[in-house]
Amino acid sequence: MILLQTSALTMRFAGLVAVDAVDLAVDAGSIHALIGPNGAGKTTMFNLISGLLPPTSGAISLDGADITALPAYARAGRGMARSFQNIRIFASMTVLENVLTGLHASIAPGLAAILLRLPRFRRQEIDAVSRARAALDLVGLATRAGDRAAALAYGDQRRLEIARAIAGNPRLLLLDEPAAGMNPAESSALADLIRRIRDAGTTVLLVEHDMGFVMRLADRVTVLNFGRRIADGAPADIRRDPTVITAYLGAKVAARLNAA
Amino acid sequence: MPVWLDDFLWTYQNVVYALGVNGLLALSMYVVLSVGQLSLGQAAFMGLGAYSSALLTVKLHLPFAIVLPASTIAPLLFALAIGTPTLRLSGVYLAIATIGLGEVLRALYINIDFVGGALGISGIPERAGLVSIYGLLILALLGFWLVGRSAIGRAMEAMREDDVAAATMGVNVARYRLGALLTSAVLAGLAGALSAHISSFIGPNEYGFEPAVTILSYALLGGIGSPFAPVIGAWILTLLPEMLRGFADLRLVFNGVIIVLAVLYLPNGILPWAMRRRAA
Numbered sequence: 001m002i003l004l005q006t007s008a009l010t011m012r013f014a015g016l017v018a019v020d021a022v023d024l025a026v027d028a029g030s031i032h033a034l035i036g037p038n039g040a041g042k043t044t045m046f047n048l049i050s051g052l053l054p055p056t057s058g059a060i061s062l063d064g065a066d067i068t069a070l071p072a073y074a075r076a077g078r079g080m081a082r083s084f085q086n087i088r089i090f091a092s093m094t095v096l097e098n099v100l101t102g103l104h105a106s107i108a109p110g111l112a113a114i115l116l117r118l119p120r121f122r123r124q125e126i127d128a129v130s131r132a133r134a135a136l137d138l139v140g141l142a143t144r145a146g147d148r149a150a151a152l153a154y155g156d157q158r159r160l161e162i163a164r165a166i167a168g169n170p171r172l173l174l175l176d177e178p179a180a181g182m183n184p185a186e187s188s189a190l191a192d193l194i195r196r197i198r199d200a201g202t203t204v205l206l207v208e209h210d211m212g213f214v215m216r217l218a219d220r221v222t223v224l225n226f227g228r229r230i231a232d233g234a235p236a237d238i239r240r241d242p243t244v245i246t247a248y249l250g251a252k253v254a255a256r257l258n259a260a
Numbered sequence: 261m262p263v264w265l266d267d268f269l270w271t272y273q274n275v276v277y278a279l280g281v282n283g284l285l286a287l288s289m290y291v292v293l294s295v296g297q298l299s300l301g302q303a304a305f306m307g308l309g310a311y312s313s314a315l316l317t318v319k320l321h322l323p324f325a326i327v328l329p330a331s332t333i334a335p336l337l338f339a340l341a342i343g344t345p346t347l348r349l350s351g352v353y354l355a356i357a358t359i360g361l362g363e364v365l366r367a368l369y370i371n372i373d374f375v376g377g378a379l380g381i382s383g384i385p386e387r388a389g390l391v392s393i394y395g396l397l398i399l400a401l402l403g404f405w406l407v408g409r410s411a412i413g414r415a416m417e418a419m420r421e422d423d424v425a426a427a428t429m430g431v432n433v434a435r436y437r438l439g440a441l442l443t444s445a446v447l448a449g450l451a452g453a454l455s456a457h458i459s460s461f462i463g464p465n466e467y468g469f470e471p472a473v474t475i476l477s478y479a480l481l482g483g484i485g486s487p488f489a490p491v492i493g494a495w496i497l498t499l500l501p502e503m504l505r506g507f508a509d510l511r512l513v514f515n516g517v518i519i520v521l522a523v524l525y526l527p528n529g530i531l532p533w534a535m536r537r538r539a540a
Contacts, residue, residue: 050428076430088425090418097537100411101418105430107411114410115403117539121410125540128411164429 003028003203004049004172009058011044011227018044020227021058026172026220028063031194031204033214033235036224037248042207043085045224046176049205050082051075062172076105079171083161083178085207091150095141095160098149099132102164135167139193155186159193166197173197175206179213191217215239223247269390274458278498280393281455286478286494287400288447292354293484295440296420301342301358302448302475304365305335307467309449310456311369314381317457324387324457331453332446339445340438347437350423354441362468369464380463381456388457396450397491404487405535414537416440477515481522483529492531 004026011019019041026032034042047053049060051072059068062078070078081102090098107128113121136142139159144152152160158178165173175194179187187210194217198204208214214221214235221238223231225247231238238244246254269276285302292299313331316322322330342361346353370378407413415436419426423433456462474497482493500518501511522529 052424052428071432072424072427073430073432076428082428084425088422090421090425092421092534093414093417093537097414097417100538101414101426101431102429104411104415104418104426109411111407111412114412115406117406122540125410125538129538129540168430 001028002026003063004205005061006045006049007059007061009045009048009060010056011041011048011053012056017227019048019055019224022224022227022229024222024229024232026203026205028171028203029198029201030219031198031206031217033218033221034205034207034224035209035211035214035221035238036230039226040224041227042224043176044227046082046174046207050080050174073105079168080174081165081168081170081172082174083158083165083176085176085180087154087157087161089149089152089157089160089164091148093149094145095136095147095149095152096129096132096145098160099135099164099167100128102135102167103128103131106168132163132167135163138166138196139163155182158182159190162193162197166202169200170202173202173204175204175208177207177209179208179210187213275498275502276390277388277393277454277458279495280390280397281451281458282475282478282494282498283397283491284393284400284447284451284454285475286482286490287397287404287487288444288451289475289479290484290487290490291404291440291447292444293479294420295416295437296423297347297437297440298352298355298476299358299441299444300355300469300472300476301339301361302444303467303469303471304358304362305339305445305448306452306455306471306475307362307365307369307462308334308338309452310462310467311375311381311452312449313453314384314456314462315375317384317387318381324392327387327457328392328450328453332449335445335449335452336442339441343438343441347441348434354437359469359472362472366464366468376464378464380461382461384456384460384462386458386460388454393454393458396454400447401487401491408487408535409537409539412436413535417537477519479529480519481526481529483526483531485528485531485533486535489529489531489533493529496530 002025006022006024008021009019010021034045036042048055051070059066067075107124109121109124136145139162141156141159141163149160179190191213194204218235221235222229223238223244230243230247231241288302309331312334313327316327316330342357346357369375415431419431419433419436427433478494478497479490481497483489504511504514
């Protein structure tokens with residue numbers, strides 16, 4: 001079953017086609033990787049899918065429903081969550097408050113319930129805190145709940161971003177270069193975490209430059225180059241695909257590799 | 261009421277009232293800043309509240325219990341008209357749009373005879389008092405405190421730090437911004453109605469750019485970590501000129517120096533402590 005689908009998705013900036021008629025189908029329950037050289041349009045794809053950019057043309061559907069016209073906040077309400085390539089945590093809030101904010105789409109107390117501190121409001125807060133703590137537990141940040149987010153080390157901030165994104169049990173999780181700047185031990189722990197998130201029922205679409213990481217983790221890989229989809233398939237096939245090798249290494253090196 | 265308190269209020273009534281009214285104005289600034297927007301229209305909203313309430317009292321002789329809530333209508337409508345187009349965009353569009361508002365309204369007040377023209381409105385009966393002023397201030401503080409420690413408070417803090425990230429968590433950023441501006445207009449309108457009904461006179465020049473900056477400086481000095489911070493800022497900047505009366509015109513210099521020092525050395529205000537954003 002396909003959870004996320006883009007059809008002929010196109011994003012044109014003045015004079016540049018960043019995403020060019022890309023068809024992408026992400027199977028429910030899979031870990032799907034989006035790869036490509038720098039400037040291939042991967043982050044633009046993410047911004048289109050999460051609703052931060054309105055596409056020039058094409059359509060996006062989530063679980064069969066067309067969401068092309070929905071603003072970002074409404075897509076979050078439909079079970080979509082994401083992390084960012086450059087970390088965007090709320091630095092002045094505590095670690096726990098950051099994750100609680102990630103639950104915003106799933107708690108909707110009315111103003112009256114908040115002002116009157118109705119039982120419904122209290123229940124929701126208690127429930128939210130326990131869900132947030134569970135997410136922190138999963139990423140291994142449970143002991144840092146009360147610290148200011150800005151005080152966390154780089155790798156921990158990345159994990160906090162993931163905790164904030166998964167706290168609401170999203171159907172689709174978009175991870176933009178989650179392993180960037182991590183050492184091998186950290187990225188292997190991250191791969192385990194992503195598998196656990198998938199096993200808990202969340203479909204994962206990720207952009208990543210670390211090929212070893214992608215090949216070990218992904219069920220399916222889509223390759224972009226200059227905004228176009230140039231390949232799509234299982235990791236083992238992608239690794240052997242001549243168009244992909246050419247895109248990454250250039251035609252000359254690829255030819256020399258073939259000759260050798 | 262004990263005699264000493266009565267004596268005290270008699271002597272310092274104007275200052276005591278001003279502290280309450282300016283506290284409300286500081287909160288009206290706080291709610292906009294706390295969603296990451298800048299408005300320079302607080303004085304204009306205050307003027308709308310003052311003028312509309314004074315007219316209702318002087319021309320229609322309505323009781324204060326009706327006049328006070330009715331004073332929020334005109335500021336609300338103007339905030340809606342300015343906020344709806346500007347708050348969908350991120351950036352300083354609200355600030356730019358609100359700078360003009362005070363000046364436009366001033367020109368209107370001066371040129372419309374029905375609202376007193378250049379002479380303003382005088383002979384407004386003294387209807388506001390300790391109870392109405394401080395009752396509203398305490399209610400507003402309590403409201404911000406309760407909302408601050410909830411999902412709405414977290415969403416406001418989050419969008420102030422990063423509106424894009426907040427939107428991807430499901431925060432309807434444009435709606436919260438407009439809600440904050442409307443709340444701010446209500447508070448400023450109430451403050452205007454209260455001040456009009458303690459000073460017996462209002463004029464067209466009292467609600468321009470200069471008071472707008474003064475209101476902004478309340479929040480700059482106090483900070484916006486919690487709703488109490490801007491109120492403390494307002495109290496300091498209200499009391500200081502009173503205590504420095506001997507320095508006459510130099511008082512404004514003190515105010516200016518304090519604001520510059522606060523911006524340079526206390527970027528989070530004199531009460532930088534941030535309130536907890538959860539209730540459980």
